[in-house]
Amino acid sequence: MAKGVKDFVVDLVGEFVGEVILSVLACALLAGLVLAAYLSWSFSPRLTLAGAALLSLFLAHGAWTTSRGPAKGGRRAVTAVAAAGFTLTAGVAFFLLFYATDCGCL
Known part of the structure; x- marks a missing residue:
């Protein structure tokens, strides 16, 4: 019985500890993204908006290629990079959605 209680406490x-580590990582990632946006905006608002527009187009292309299936033709590398970028961005967004909501900074 004592072994079962010990295993339960160790798992708990x-x-x-895992939740705390993931929450701290999410808050640090969110703070880094906000800092990058702030520094970019303070450097040049026009370049920030242009970069955001280009990034949005790139991610939209990645979402479109992800939903329609494998590419045919000569631009497979570009579509693969766009699809991977969209997938990575979506994964980070879901990670922040689940773990950064506990940050005190929101």
């Missing part, structure tokens, strides 16, 4: 503490 492990899950708590």
Whole structure:
């Protein structure tokens, strides 16, 4: 019985530590993104908007190629990079959605 209680406590503490680490990582990532946006805006608002527009087009292309299937033709590398960029961005967004909501900064 004592072994079962010990295993339960170890699992409970492990899950708590894991949640704390993921929350701290999410808050640090969110702070880094906000800092990058702030520094970019303070450097040049026009370039920030132009970069955001280009990034949005790139991610939209990645979302479109991800939803329609594999590419045919000569631009497979560009579509693969766009699809990977969209997938990575979506993964980071979901990670921040689940773990950064506990940040005190929001």
